[in-house]
Amino acid sequence: MKRIAVFTSGGDSPGMNAAIRAVVRTATYHGIEVYGIMRGYSGMIKGEFVRLDSASVSNTVQKGGTILKSARSLKFMTKEGRQQAFDQLVNHGIEGLVAIGGNGTFTGAMIFEEEFGIPTVGAPGTIDNDLYGTDYTIGYDTAVNTALDCIDKIRDTADSHDRCFFVEVMGRDSGYIAIPCAIGGGAEIVMIPETQMSTDVVVETLQAGWKRSKTSFIVIVAEGDEEGNATQVAARVKDAIPQLDTRVTVIGHIQRGGSPTAADRLLGSQIGIAAVEGLMNGMRNVMAGIIDKKLVYTPFIDTINKKKLINQSFMRMVEILSV
Amino acid sequence: MKRIAVFTSGGDSPGMNAAIRAVVRTATYHGIEVYGIMRGYSGMIKGEFVRLDSASVSNTVQKGGTILKSARSLKFMTKEGRQQAFDQLVNHGIEGLVAIGGNGTFTGAMIFEEEFGIPTVGAPGTIDNDLYGTDYTIGYDTAVNTALDCIDKIRDTADSHDRCFFVEVMGRDSGYIAIPCAIGGGAEIVMIPETQMSTDVVVETLQAGWKRSKTSFIVIVAEGDEEGNATQVAARVKDAIPQLDTRVTVIGHIQRGGSPTAADRLLGSQIGIAAVEGLMNGMRNVMAGIIDKKLVYTPFIDTINKKKLINQSFMRMVEILSV
Amino acid sequence: MKRIAVFTSGGDSPGMNAAIRAVVRTATYHGIEVYGIMRGYSGMIKGEFVRLDSASVSNTVQKGGTILKSARSLKFMTKEGRQQAFDQLVNHGIEGLVAIGGNGTFTGAMIFEEEFGIPTVGAPGTIDNDLYGTDYTIGYDTAVNTALDCIDKIRDTADSHDRCFFVEVMGRDSGYIAIPCAIGGGAEIVMIPETQMSTDVVVETLQAGWKRSKTSFIVIVAEGDEEGNATQVAARVKDAIPQLDTRVTVIGHIQRGGSPTAADRLLGSQIGIAAVEGLMNGMRNVMAGIIDKKLVYTPFIDTINKKKLINQSFMRMVEILSV
Amino acid sequence: MKRIAVFTSGGDSPGMNAAIRAVVRTATYHGIEVYGIMRGYSGMIKGEFVRLDSASVSNTVQKGGTILKSARSLKFMTKEGRQQAFDQLVNHGIEGLVAIGGNGTFTGAMIFEEEFGIPTVGAPGTIDNDLYGTDYTIGYDTAVNTALDCIDKIRDTADSHDRCFFVEVMGRDSGYIAIPCAIGGGAEIVMIPETQMSTDVVVETLQAGWKRSKTSFIVIVAEGDEEGNATQVAARVKDAIPQLDTRVTVIGHIQRGGSPTAADRLLGSQIGIAAVEGLMNGMRNVMAGIIDKKLVYTPFIDTINKKKLINQSFMRMVEILSV
Missing domain, CATH: 3.40.50.450 (Rossmann fold)
Structure with a gap:
């Protein structure tokens, strides 16, 4: 050759x-x-x-x-x-x-x-x-670290304001990016395509956390989740718990770039x-x-x-x- | 006291x-x-x-x-x-x-x-x-640097794919965050509330760049811009230049946190x-x-x-x- | 329990x-x-x-x-x-x-x-x-990434000034930190305790690079290397190639901390x-x-x-x- | 023209x-x-x-x-x-x-x-x-932020081990880099060429901190300080307070590079x-x-x-x- x-x-x-x-x-x-x-x-x-x-x-x-x-x-x-x-x-x-x-x-x-x-x-x-x-x-490793860095920043605001953030990460039909983001980002919930987690379960988990006096939450939503994207999930959760101060962040293309x-x-x-x-x-x-x-x-x-x-x-x- | x-x-x-x-x-x-x-x-x-x-x-x-x-x-x-x-x-x-x-x-x-x-x-x-x-x-300085770091990453992808990214940054009714992001991020266009820049001008500028054989573009849109948010501006530009490969990133709350x-x-x-x-x-x-x-x-x-x-x-x- | x-x-x-x-x-x-x-x-x-x-x-x-x-x-x-x-x-x-x-x-x-x-x-x-x-x-993964980030910065200066940097990284008696720093940092040479690489070989490699018109070099030295620390190696290389513009950086405790x-x-x-x-x-x-x-x-x-x-x-x- | x-x-x-x-x-x-x-x-x-x-x-x-x-x-x-x-x-x-x-x-x-x-x-x-x-x-701004980022990492180790770190930053004959590093890095002491601070004062300040039950310390030493470099100052302080667990980090050329x-x-x-x-x-x-x-x-x-x-x-x- x-x-x-x-x-x-x-x-x-x-x-x-x-x-x-x-x-x-x-x-x-x-x-x-x-x-x-x-x-x-x-x-x-x-x-x-x-x-x-x-x-x-x-x-x-x-x-x-x-x-x-x-x-x-x-x-x-x-x-x-x-x-x-x-x-x-x-x-x-x-x-x-x-x-x-x-x-x-x-x-x-x-x-x-x-x-x-x-x-x-x-x-x-x-x-x-x-x-x-x-x-x-x-x-993959870079994308996860970039997403996690974003989540660390979001947590600052989530904590300061006692809010619940729904953070959408990439990954197409898989939860590979979402999982380490959830574990490493200290998220309360992770929604990935590989598992069936209904919005009802999300609502229950958040309410249970509230009872244990957690005041801020991070929910990681993989873009391919069967329950919809972060915006859709957040809207449904907000309907169920109107007093929850919800925000959505879609990390998007930031995850693709960088050294x-x-x-x-x-x-x-x-x-x-x-x-x-x-x-x-x-x-x-x-x-x-x-x-x-x-x-x-x-x-x-x-x-x-x-x-x-x-x-x-x-x-x-x-x-x-x-x- | x-x-x-x-x-x-x-x-x-x-x-x-x-x-x-x-x-x-x-x-x-x-x-x-x-x-x-x-x-x-x-x-x-x-x-x-x-x-x-x-x-x-x-x-x-x-x-x-x-x-x-x-x-x-x-x-x-x-x-x-x-x-x-x-x-x-x-x-x-x-x-x-x-x-x-x-x-x-x-x-x-x-x-x-x-x-x-x-x-x-x-x-x-x-x-x-x-x-x-x-x-x-x-x-302010931290928010600008965080947004700029995101824009650096986006540029990697914009360049690799010959795309036009519309990046929305915060700033309420002002372009203070948008301006250094545009200058420091090497953006072609910046849209801020303090100036009137119509989508037509954006379209013309992108077309002129194309003629000079620029193949990727970054447009910074301040969240308070009178022409609408990044998603809205991108949609109108795409209508005018259908062959442009457009993407939108809203940096959002990531800008508020971090060391x-x-x-x-x-x-x-x-x-x-x-x-x-x-x-x-x-x-x-x-x-x-x-x-x-x-x-x-x-x-x-x-x-x-x-x-x-x-x-x-x-x-x-x-x-x-x-x- | x-x-x-x-x-x-x-x-x-x-x-x-x-x-x-x-x-x-x-x-x-x-x-x-x-x-x-x-x-x-x-x-x-x-x-x-x-x-x-x-x-x-x-x-x-x-x-x-x-x-x-x-x-x-x-x-x-x-x-x-x-x-x-x-x-x-x-x-x-x-x-x-x-x-x-x-x-x-x-x-x-x-x-x-x-x-x-x-x-x-x-x-x-x-x-x-x-x-x-x-x-x-x-x-380990954090330490390697921190060291690599330092090496990326050092390369900016090495390139700008056509210099040869000897960068000392941690690792005690092993080259585990040094190896990915060398591969990921684009180093020309890596000296680790697990291998016997004499200063003579370092000198020859640098001279060979020079002939191929490389003008800047990075040599990674694991702290436990048998040839001595970065300062000692650099001094011996400088003796052998006096016209080489050498510098030494010991990354040190920076590698131990950080998120x-x-x-x-x-x-x-x-x-x-x-x-x-x-x-x-x-x-x-x-x-x-x-x-x-x-x-x-x-x-x-x-x-x-x-x-x-x-x-x-x-x-x-x-x-x-x-x- | x-x-x-x-x-x-x-x-x-x-x-x-x-x-x-x-x-x-x-x-x-x-x-x-x-x-x-x-x-x-x-x-x-x-x-x-x-x-x-x-x-x-x-x-x-x-x-x-x-x-x-x-x-x-x-x-x-x-x-x-x-x-x-x-x-x-x-x-x-x-x-x-x-x-x-x-x-x-x-x-x-x-x-x-x-x-x-x-x-x-x-x-x-x-x-x-x-x-x-x-x-x-x-x-200048980049160098200060890079040095500060290093100091943040060093503080993790200083705190974890109850140590006193002497961190040398650049700046030639001026304390411009040292000052914001000290203020932003939460340092206890800063030694710059523009002021005369004897090692005795450093010793006294550290001892006073100890009495207030501070257990870890950061001393920023500008490279041009009249008392010598960080290694020299640390040695003299160690002589005066032998029980102090001292470490030295010279940030060096890392400060010159980077985005x-x-x-x-x-x-x-x-x-x-x-x-x-x-x-x-x-x-x-x-x-x-x-x-x-x-x-x-x-x-x-x-x-x-x-x-x-x-x-x-x-x-x-x-x-x-x-x-």
Whole structure:
């Protein structure tokens, strides 16, 4: 393998640059040339290729976002688009790809490989941590710490005013971000898609807390919760307990950015190295991940079809710790 | 003067604890006893008084929120409520008050003084910086830095995805928070209540930027802007430029909390000392502030009736810097 | 078991308060009374016991340091001291202990148990991560992130001035803190006790970098490195390369404090719960830890005698990533 | 004026990039071309000139350090060196300079102007805030907040272990950084070059605190204090009070880096604009500064010869607040 390319696709996440840097330097270390493809599959089709060397990625490990940018590409969902992408890769002499992203990215890579035979190794880049095949995704630890930092600030105001804050955090269909925010943020309640907690239970828990003379409360609502978003839940709780002074904060896109934590820089680096060395060893259609401190390559088909289950003991922890 | 009390009222702001600490230690230094009144006028009426000494405020200077808590009191708006508050002060032997808050707080203190003769010196505690009689209010610098930190994170995502973010910051009827966020956050546009900027101008500016090949944008919207909130402005801009990938982030209550910056700890400390020494010198119905590095006492009537104008040159700065 | 006590001992670390809080609330949840012992074994001997309930630990999860304080106790190393400690425990009706600390703490607990039969379950509280029986110790993740944040700032100056910084991080006899600081901080070289890297190799690596036109460098030196501390290494390198503009920064105690990260709050909470439930299940002389996401109790004798080996692949990562 | 150049010189400081960005965009706004000179006078002599346009400074406002780098130039101290620098400026068609730095930088510019007639307007870029002609220098607010953040972390450990920390902060011959660190960090004592405080007084103050049952202490030592550095002071105090558990932390270069605060971004932006518009208005040999919210141009001769006095009331504040 003489020349590979790397790109980021889907939502950006902190640590993607650490992964890109590791890909570039590992390839360089092994005497392989590297190109960066701008804006994911969209740039692949348009031929937005940039030669990257060791110096290109200096001083990027600490940066949020992705220096290769990201974009959605409807065109890559068509055979014609993929043909153009393939032609671009051939023209640039690219023999393998490192795709940093999530399941949408990997699905595209898998179809592409089937049609054109270009091998791809994936890196799990998403703040949501909802990918099977790795304990943590690149960006998750940073997103949790950012959200928690916001919750710490909100608690100052919640305490000062004896209020009940409903804080909405990201995580798509999973509670991975919500859970450590609840435990680490000293929240009284956490609502996640993986469990069925009705608004009635929320109301009862808050009322029980009040009786134990708690005066301020934090309820973490995962964006994908089946009871609705934080604004909707807060409205229903306010109906049930009109004297409760409620406020809603949606942390939103703040969670996606910022300088990556140590853990995300390390993880991004480990996986970037593993992706390149995986390609060198003939792998394709697999995602590099770390499970129980060990490097694991999981077939895309499994990362896409299998669900990573949340540790149920965490729900019990929230209950115990909010006693 | 042998015994005074201090309380916080209105929205909490970072640095209030630095001010409380300074009040307590200055009084102690001068041999005056201090009580803290919990929950502002509400606690004054209910008699929630706590004896504070030097050790009570140890390790509080770095804390957000207010250790004395804050609350609204409808009852203090009645003569009967104020009579009860006065009785409580008499019972506790309180001869003067330090009120940390904003114009609502000072209006109450002024009426109270007229009726019952209890002297109050005010300290400007609000993140909004909209108080006449001081260059900066306690909490403003922290709120700006917190909002800016959020904007830095948002820019990572805006850049990575070539998006246009509309970021709503606090500030009530003023653009004091919005302006440094725009200048320091590298925003292309800032919308504040003090100026009339129509959505049409926003649309034109974004289109002009696009022509100069800018691909990502940040528009700061002050919550009090006459064109509406960030969500409303974003929707209208999206109608005008459908191909623009827009997102909205409302920073919200995150801005109110957190450990105060150096400037807010210093300001809170200076004003806390000045408030106590003002009381000792027979002052009443004035707010302590710092203008051009000098300590200034401004009559409540002026802080309430006069408007602190925003420096118009800042608007020109945003225009120049987004060239 | 009706009443237990918790204490912190040895160097403080961020997340200890999360562990204390979890101990208190878990005991409360199970109907067990809890006392906090101030200043470790020293306070145990002197009888500095404080009754803790759920509210006692409100708003502590985000705090650095330890609310129970820590101290060394020479007296506990004597039989007489331990007798006094035991008498105090008996007087307070304490039937079991949770000890948050490191190997010194656990050694004391083990001897104490042998002599007086009081069961102790340990929690690994140290920033150094050098304890066998857990993937991570409570405080480690925070210390690494704090050090990394310092290194990010130092890199700004290193780059601006084309300098070579030698940055000393903590870690006692291990390189656990140094390694992620080097990988995440984009350092060119890392010197840790677990490997033999002579100053000559450092000099060669820097000179090789210079030839590749690198102009600024960061060398991470673990405090326990066999080549000496950062100041000593820097002096020797400066002798060998006089034209190198060298600077030394010792991060020092800054690494020990600060609000814990999400990971440390979660880990402290998990282990705090596990420690209490371990005691309830009759355990003694074991430390609760998390290995590969699973709760593990390891005999004190093993945490003391066995060495947790650093992942050798990390050294290779530093080499590849500084290409 | 058709073409100007900007450079940074002396120690780097956070906010320099905001100033560079403002220079570039203001010139562009007014139709003037801008070059960046790398590495200060050194790069001027060697001809390291880079054309800068609006896009060159995108996404730099939040960055620490200086994108133009900084270096010392012994050669510029010679007539021959300055002749070469002048020739380079002539070759590049540069008609005016913006120099971001301190008094060393301005002295060079003044001599250079006398000999060759090239006008320079200066911008105060240093963390030390020891420049006459501006309330604050660019980088000062960030340095203070960084140091304070370190002190907050140190206090966690000081409290947990009942220790006395001696913390050395920067500031060259002034106490500008030390003072707000002491007030905002809740320090018991501050030692600055502007006042004579003997170690005896430090000892007495600590002993008096002990009698009031304070158990932990923080002493801030400005690096330029006449009693020596923190290590020396701590050793002498330890001699006098052997039972005091003392520790020393030298914050060092960490203070120089990092993303600038809102205040430094705003100040850098204001001064960058003012520097260019000053040049356009025919100014030379002056430094742009902000005094009492107003833009002021001060002759270099005054910034060099006059001393900005520290507000003496701050010393009184430290005394009162550590009661």
